[in-house]
Amino acid sequence: MNKTDVLIIGAGPTGLFCAHQLGIIGLQCEIVDNLDKAGGQCIELYPDKPIYDIPAVPECTGEELTNNLLQQIKPFNVKFHLNERVEELKKNENRWHVKTSGNQKFDIAAIIIAGGVGSFEPRKFPVKECEKFEGSSLFYSIKDKTIFKDKTISIFGGGDSALDWAIELSNTSKVNLIHRRDGFSGAESSVQKVKELNDQGKLNLYTKYQMDFVGGENNISSVKIKHDEGESKELQTDYVLGFFGLIMQLGPILNWGLNINKKTVEVNTENFETNVDGIFAIGDICSYPGKLKLILSGFHEGALAARGCFKYARPDEKLRFEFTTTSKAAQERLGVKK
Amino acid sequence: MAKISYHTHDSKTHTFDIQNGLTVMEGAVQNDIPGIDADCGGGMACATCHVYVKEDWLDKLPTKEDGEEDMLDMAYEPKQNSRLSCQLIVSDELDGLEVTIPEKQA
Numbered sequence: 001m002n003k004t005d006v007l008i009i010g011a012g013p014t015g016l017f018c019a020h021q022l023g024i025i026g027l028q029c030e031i032v033d034n035l036d037k038a039g040g041q042c043i044e045l046y047p048d049k050p051i052y053d054i055p056a057v058p059e060c061t062g063e064e065l066t067n068n069l070l071q072q073i074k075p076f077n078v079k080f081h082l083n084e085r086v087e088e089l090k091k092n093e094n095r096w097h098v099k100t101s102g103n104q105k106f107d108i109a110a111i112i113i114a115g116g117v118g119s120f121e122p123r124k125f126p127v128k129e130c131e132k133f134e135g136s137s138l139f140y141s142i143k144d145k146t147i148f149k150d151k152t153i154s155i156f157g158g159g160d161s162a163l164d165w166a167i168e169l170s171n172t173s174k175v176n177l178i179h180r181r182d183g184f185s186g187a188e189s190s191v192q193k194v195k196e197l198n199d200q201g202k203l204n205l206y207t208k209y210q211m212d213f214v215g216g217e218n219n220i221s222s223v224k225i226k227h228d229e230g231e232s233k234e235l236q237t238d239y240v241l242g243f244f245g246l247i248m249q250l251g252p253i254l255n256w257g258l259n260i261n262k263k264t265v266e267v268n269t270e271n272f273e274t275n276v277d278g279i280f281a282i283g284d285i286c287s288y289p290g291k292l293k294l295i296l297s298g299f300h301e302g303a304l305a306a307r308g309c310f311k312y313a314r315p316d317e318k319l320r321f322e323f324t325t326t327s328k329a330a331q332e333r334l335g336v337k338k
Numbered sequence: 339m340a341k342i343s344y345h346t347h348d349s350k351t352h353t354f355d356i357q358n359g360l361t362v363m364e365g366a367v368q369n370d371i372p373g374i375d376a377d378c379g380g381g382m383a384c385a386t387c388h389v390y391v392k393e394d395w396l397d398k399l400p401t402k403e404d405g406e407e408d409m410l411d412m413a414y415e416p417k418q419n420s421r422l423s424c425q426l427i428v429s430d431e432l433d434g435l436e437v438t439i440p441e442k443q444a
Binding site for chain 2: 045
């Protein structure tokens with residue numbers, strides 16, 4: 001059980017700066033994120049795109065912003081739990097007990113949801129039958145590639161994941177690569193490699209095809225694909241892999257009894273607490289009259305939510321308002337040497 | 339100003355006058371059309387504003403940039419007439435445009 005003051009869900013810019021604000025007022029926090037790195041949308045969707053509306057920073061990329069925020073919270077030694085999604089939440093007297101997808105457990109005084117537009121999840125096949133094979137013979141990511149040895153694999157997608165796995169698995173498996181168009185979004189060198197392998201008969205490439213149906217009893221035995229012009233093919237296959245990038249979904253947050261309105265969580269604007277005591281929401285995921293989905297709004301919301309957590313984490317103390325320029329306590333927490 | 343019709347998967351049609359300069363995605367979001375989430379806010383980074391454009395409109399729309407086609411690879415059930423509605427800028431020429439929102443997206 002990890003015992004700390006506050007658990008922040010989401011390591012995007014809002015969550016990171018909120019960790020700073022908690023640190024300044026002397027509260028400890030840990031951060032959970034479903035992605036494999038900090039930065040949220042800034043890193044996942046637009047690491048190279050410039051942002052022009054961070055106060056006092058005329059221009060920076062999503063990656064630079066993330067790195068600067070990580071630098072800023074360094075003094076507080078915040079513990080990150082990446083590749084984890086918060087699944088369960090239970091009230092235990094005055095504390096919250098939280099469990100993640102990786103079975104990490106937390107005992108905390110308050111929770112701050114800084115989840116953006118939700119957690120990033122793999123985008124799935126629209127074909128209904130796929131569900132029943134998911135996790136057994138149909139996958140959206142690969143954990144153990146040895147299960148594919150000497151089997152037939154049908155890979156769908158045209159990005160780097162699809163191309164890289166098609167190339168890699170073609171060494172030990174029979175691979176079909178199916179993509180909806182002739183063009184690919186993956187690296188040009190990988191596209192060339194795939195075409196070479198196709199010419200050499202080491203891989204079968206089907207372009208302008210999409211999945212129409214998967215069939216099989218307990219495991220997939222065949223997949224039907226349909227050409228743009230309407231012609232269908234049935235391929236014998238042992239496994240199906242789909243690589244269509246990530247989509248953002250609210251996930252288990254929906255079941256926590258919060259007031260949810262159009263994929264956002266309603267909060268008050270005094271301290272960004274939700275309708276449930278001790279659960280706060282900040283950044284893109286929160287809504288209130290006048291809400292702007294800007295990073296700078298997230299920073300403001302985080303500063304207030306951090307202070308809102310204080311009464312839960314230190315019920316017997318009173319929070320003093322102080323500036324970092326003059327506060328000894330804040331400077332000590334920041335590790336400032338005089 | 340252009341009249342844009344959005345067909346949703348419940349077989350309803352929602353028609354609105356959309357101001358020139360807005361995108362077809364913004365027109366949908368401002369009018370609460372279900373199924374167009376536009377999670378990334380129009381940055382061509384998420385494919386949650388994917389629509390099917392009525393066939394006879396296809397040639398009249400500006401052509402796709404590279405990034406749009408790459409992003410459509412990630413959309414649910416992309417077809418020949420798929421577009422990202424965040425890339426369709428409303429003008430008088432688009433008056434009467436009809437788009438359908440993919441069922442899986444709603």
